[in-house]
Amino acid sequence: MSKALTTLLFSCILFSLSVSSYAQTCTSYTFSSNTVYASCQDLPVLNAFLHYNYSSTANTLDLAYRVTGATATNWISWAINPSGQQMAGSQALVAFQNSSGAMRVFTSSVASTSISTLSESALSFGVSNLNGSFVNGEMTIFATLTLSSGMTTVNQVWQVGPVSGDNPQSHATGSNAANMRSVGTLNLVDGTTSSGGGTSSKIRRQNVHGVLNAVSWGTLMPLGVIIARYLRVFKSADPAWFYLHIACQTSAYVVGVAGWATGMKLGSDTSVHNYPHRNIGITLFCLATLQVFALLLRPKKDHKYRLYWNIYHHAIGYTVIILSIVNVFKGLDILEPEKKWKKIYTAILIFLGFNAAMLEAFTWYIVIKRKKTGSVKYPSYENGANGTNAYGARAQPGV
Ligand SMILES: *[C@@H]1O[C@H](CO)[C@@H](O)[C@H](O)[C@H]1NC(C)=O
Ligand SMILES: *[C@@H]1O[C@H](CO)[C@@H](O)[C@H](O)[C@H]1NC(C)=O
Numbered sequence: 001m002s003k004a005l006t007t008l009l010f011s012c013i014l015f016s017l018s019v020s021s022y023a024q025t026c027t028s029y030t031f032s033s034n035t036v037y038a039s040c041q042d043l044p045v046l047n048a049f050l051h052y053n054y055s056s057t058a059n060t061l062d063l064a065y066r067v068t069g070a071t072a073t074n075w076i077s078w079a080i081n082p083s084g085q086q087m088a089g090s091q092a093l094v095a096f097q098n099s100s101g102a103m104r105v106f107t108s109s110v111a112s113t114s115i116s117t118l119s120e121s122a123l124s125f126g127v128s129n130l131n132g133s134f135v136n137g138e139m140t141i142f143a144t145l146t147l148s149s150g151m152t153t154v155n156q157v158w159q160v161g162p163v164s165g166d167n168p169q170s171h172a173t174g175s176n177a178a179n180m181r182s183v184g185t186l187n188l189v190d191g192t193t194s195s196g197g198g199t200s201s202k203i204r205r206q207n208v209h210g211v212l213n214a215v216s217w218g219t220l221m222p223l224g225v226i227i228a229r230y231l232r233v234f235k236s237a238d239p240a241w242f243y244l245h246i247a248c249q250t251s252a253y254v255v256g257v258a259g260w261a262t263g264m265k266l267g268s269d270t271s272v273h274n275y276p277h278r279n280i281g282i283t284l285f286c287l288a289t290l291q292v293f294a295l296l297l298r299p300k301k302d303h304k305y306r307l308y309w310n311i312y313h314h315a316i317g318y319t320v321i322i323l324s325i326v327n328v329f330k331g332l333d334i335l336e337p338e339k340k341w342k343k344i345y346t347a348i349l350i351f352l353g354f355n356a357a358m359l360e361a362f363t364w365y366i367v368i369k370r371k372k373t374g375s376v377k378y379p380s381y382e383n384g385a386n387g388t389n390a391y392g393a394r395a396q397p398g399v
């Protein structure tokens, strides 16, 4: 038991470490050149960070705009837009790695949103010390801007896009793309920011739908199966595992139905349907509802049909888990949130899978040991207080 707990604790720590590595902040970052900036901002989208020094006496802004997870075929850009929170009118710093492997860094005054490439032009304010770097997937633009006095709250626009043939190409423009939300204001004096390009209500509803379903179908349901399958090995966890399983699956079902309903509503409000995602969702709702009703029809432990009920319950249960995970990934592909969300969900699955594998091994170890010694130290599968044990007398792990 203590071994299992240690393992659980250890993987919890691993898990939180892997999650926190996605939630990096600019304050703990050190530049390889040891350049220090007094202020920094974690920009809300595109894995972007702004580090800067602002002098209100000289009106100079020393900055480093940094993007993580960039590739050699990405361009990055940070701009001040005196004319609004938009692309047109942006006074942009642009950088990418050109085909000879050198960083090309230039300024571009963006005339309109219809341009097909960012071309070099002078800005409405002074720019010096322009430089760029691309190291370990981090692309950075360094610059010193000389702003006009009174320019203390500026509209900032930042961007990441693809490069082709040494020319920056258009960034993603889908209604949900992070590239459409990368604007806001920045107060250079007190460091406060606001994000513009407000998330539309449809995107907000899609996000709510995604979170509800990833938590319920995608996380709680598999967790409830792990509880049922492995916790009952521990005598001390009987009958607690049964109630935990019920509690986990019931709350997953309640939250999951809410998430399912938001999905059906989203589907009926849009003209672009994603049928596989919707059909898997409907199937999941039916199967899970069936599970709830099957619980009411569960035969007594020693009933001759109990074996068939168990087979049925497990078959539907595992089908639900597999379909849920598939559908969460399908949903993530539709929603296209920032990459980190897919990574975080994958990390959760790896965490659950790792624990399941450890517990599976541990359970078999106990069963084999019990068989060898005929020991009564561990509970057998037949004595569950609720008569909920699988397949009557079969003393095997979690079948
Ligand atoms: C920013 O300001 C700090 C002092 O506040 C100074 O140590 C640092 O060198 C400045 N960095 C740049 C890039 O000018
Ligand atoms: C890449 O940039 C460097 C530095 O600006 C320049 O010398 C070189 O000619 C560029 N290569 C291409 C293919 O444009």
Ligand SMILES: *[C@@H]1O[C@H](CO)[C@@H](O)[C@H](O)[C@H]1NC(C)=O
Pocket: 129, 131, 132, 133
């Ligand atoms: C620009 O950056 C490169 C590499 O980081 C460095 O070697 C070079 O000295 C820098 N140039 C200037 C003008 O700071």
